[in-house]
Amino acid sequence: MNHDSNDTQKNKLTGEQVAEHNSKDSCWVIVHGRAYDVTEFLPEHPGGSKIILKYAGKDATEEFDPIHPPDTLDKYLDQKHHLGEVDMKTVEQEEKEYDPDEEERQKRIETMPILEQCYNLMDFEHVARRVMKKTAWAYYSSGADDEITMRENHSAFHKIWFRPRILVDVENIDTSTIMLGSKTDMPFYVTATALGKLGNPEGEVLLTRGAKKHNVIQMIPTLASCSFDEIVDAAEDGQVQWLQLYVNKDREVTKRIVQHAEKRGCKGLFITVDAPQLGRREKDMRTKFQDVGSNVQSTGGNDVDRSQGAARAISSFIDPSLSWKDIPWFQSITKMPIILKGVQRVEDVIKAVEAGVQGVVLSNHGGRQLDTAPSGVEILAEVMPALRERGMQDKIEVFIDGGIRRASDIVKALCLGATGVGIGRPFLYAMSAYGLPGVDRAMQLLKDEMEMNMRLIGASKVADLNPTLVDARSLSAHTTTVPEDTLGRKVYDPLIGPKEKAAANYSEKAKL
Numbered sequence: 001m002n003h004d005s006n007d008t009q010k011n012k013l014t015g016e017q018v019a020e021h022n023s024k025d026s027c028w029v030i031v032h033g034r035a036y037d038v039t040e041f042l043p044e045h046p047g048g049s050k051i052i053l054k055y056a057g058k059d060a061t062e063e064f065d066p067i068h069p070p071d072t073l074d075k076y077l078d079q080k081h082h083l084g085e086v087d088m089k090t091v092e093q094e095e096k097e098y099d100p101d102e103e104e105r106q107k108r109i110e111t112m113p114i115l116e117q118c119y120n121l122m123d124f125e126h127v128a129r130r131v132m133k134k135t136a137w138a139y140y141s142s143g144a145d146d147e148i149t150m151r152e153n154h155s156a157f158h159k160i161w162f163r164p165r166i167l168v169d170v171e172n173i174d175t176s177t178i179m180l181g182s183k184t185d186m187p188f189y190v191t192a193t194a195l196g197k198l199g200n201p202e203g204e205v206l207l208t209r210g211a212k213k214h215n216v217i218q219m220i221p222t223l224a225s226c227s228f229d230e231i232v233d234a235a236e237d238g239q240v241q242w243l244q245l246y247v248n249k250d251r252e253v254t255k256r257i258v259q260h261a262e263k264r265g266c267k268g269l270f271i272t273v274d275a276p277q278l279g280r281r282e283k284d285m286r287t288k289f290q291d292v293g294s295n296v297q298s299t300g301g302n303d304v305d306r307s308q309g310a311a312r313a314i315s316s317f318i319d320p321s322l323s324w325k326d327i328p329w330f331q332s333i334t335k336m337p338i339i340l341k342g343v344q345r346v347e348d349v350i351k352a353v354e355a356g357v358q359g360v361v362l363s364n365h366g367g368r369q370l371d372t373a374p375s376g377v378e379i380l381a382e383v384m385p386a387l388r389e390r391g392m393q394d395k396i397e398v399f400i401d402g403g404i405r406r407a408s409d410i411v412k413a414l415c416l417g418a419t420g421v422g423i424g425r426p427f428l429y430a431m432s433a434y435g436l437p438g439v440d441r442a443m444q445l446l447k448d449e450m451e452m453n454m455r456l457i458g459a460s461k462v463a464d465l466n467p468t469l470v471d472a473r474s475l476s477a478h479t480t481t482v483p484e485d486t487l488g489r490k491v492y493d494p495l496i497g498p499k500e501k502a503a504a505n506y507s508e509k510a511k512l
Contacts, residue, residue: 013084015091022057024049028083030059030091035083036073059091066136066197069227105131115434115441120449121405121426122487124442128199128429129493136198138287140428141493143367144279149375150367151492153403156375158482159474160412165458173451174461179420180268180337180359180397182240185215186447187462188410191401191422192244192270197225199432205234206431210439212239214447219270219422222246222257232264242268244341246275247326249319258334269334270361274342276320279369282495327355339399344373346386352396353387359397359419366402366424376400377413381472384417393417405488407449411457414465416472 018035021028027039029052042049055063073082108130118124129137143150177187190211196203203225211218212235219242220231228243235241243261248254258269330338337358342365343349352360362380364373380400387393400413401422413421423446430438459465 011084012087014087018086019057019092024053024056027052027056029055029057030086030088031061031064031073032070033061033086033088035086036077037081037083038077040081041077058094059088065201065225067195067225069224070230071227101134105133112433115437118430118434118438118441118445120445120487121430121442122491124426124430124433124438125491126487127433129491132199132432135287136432137493138283139195139198139281140193140425140432142281142283143371144281144369145371147367147371147495149364149371149373150403151488152478153364153367153375154405154488155403155482155485156377156475157403157406157409157412158485159472159477160377160416161471161474162408162412162457163469163471164456165469168458168460170455170458170460172460173454175447175450175454177420177462179217179399180242180339182217182267184217184240184420186443186450187414187418187420188404188423188446189217189219189242189399189420190427191424192219192221192224193424193428194221194223195225196428196431199428200435202435204231206436206439207427208234208239208241209436210427210431210443212236213440214443216443217242217267219244219268220261220266222272228257228261229264232266240267242266242270242339243336244270244272246272246317247319247322248317249321250317251329253317255333258330258336262334262336266336268339268359269330269336270339270341271330272342272365273322273340274344274363274365274369275318276322277318279365279371281368283493286496324351324355327357331356339397342369344379346379346383349383349387349396349398350390350392353392357396359399361399361401361422363401363422376402377409377416378475380413380416380418381475384467387417407446408453410446410450411453411459411465412470412472414462415467415470417467 013035018028018030021037024042025039026037027042028035028037030036038045038052042052045052051063052060112127112131113123118127129141132140175187176183176185178184179187179189190207196207200206204221205226208218208231217240218231218235220228221244223246224231232241243258243266245254245258248257261269327338339359339361340352340357341361342363343352343360344362344364349360349362362376362383364370364376377400380398383398384393387396387398397419398417399420399422400418401424404410404413404421404423405426410421427439427442430442434441454460454465457465457469459469
């Protein structure tokens, strides 16, 4: 037995052998104890070649993990470049530079509030901002340009006022509903957000487990840190999942992804239509995110300017030529319901009905794309009357996302005619701060709030929610003032200007 294990040890590459291949002419890297020859892949890498060369001849696992599904190298790097196992005892461990920011962060983690002190979704954001790594926080929290739309997504709900009914029997409250033919216990779903492992090493599978416990639907992101199959495998029998799709320039890649998702049981295809190019998210750009992009869909592309942040690095494959003419092709390759995610005007919702898709998500991508685009709930208040006028209200399911932080926001959206709402960042923050127990508590808080709000508005079930229960007249008046939202103001991370250069040592200069 010992003899066999010695043979295996002999067959392993040594750290010294790998270290010799540390240039663009011969570039090997170690990931999870295995060596890979990535020399030919350097010019194709969506995140550019610089980041790979930084780890040439070294162990790149720590940098690779948060933003690559674990099956990335198996799927996208030819087997001939898989060099085999490395004896990790022979790999030189680089000493990490002292990082005062990281030391401070660890102290904040030690003193962070206990989970039970989080009473609402904003609380998770407040804690996450203090305990997440700077690069991860910048990626998750950033919005486009001046972040006006990102903030409007949240504040728009404050312009809608309830018109509660009284003396309604609300002893028993039923928050369940049906979305795209699937029953769910709550009228919200976990919407797709990229790079879950930036916030927690287990990534999106934690959201899968939380969604199962509360019987809510999870939308699986194209740019997840976990592989698609890992996320589906983490689901239990009968758990409903949808797929969010960024359309690849290579339609064969797109077709493969869609048909694989259908085969694995996904119940909806959400095609992102608001991102022919990713927006300028300056918080993210300022952190100079020195990391590789998820190449879950890599088909080659240009070198990427690393100073543009994580968003640019992971999106080089997205097809800007996607148009209405492509919808029939999608309908020909799948039987899944097709939903257009990122619709921002009434005319396009009507076009979507005419194109025969099953749903739309009124969304501005969490305020991360076109700044000063309207909030999803504002578009909703305009869309539903237009559909009713045309008798189209039952021909399409209308969802919204963006800025939902309270169950009262969900109730308002449903009163205005939404089938359901997507919630993204709050669950990322809950997961980043507290892991699965955080996701569990966040969902339970929403359920408790939902029951209370439905009682107080005078509705015992989702079907009772209707436009007479809200006053939305102020929604389109962008100057309307509302009482200040102190929680929102407290957790909002303001944009900053460029930093000054470090000053030279003044006293040393004075001596010269």
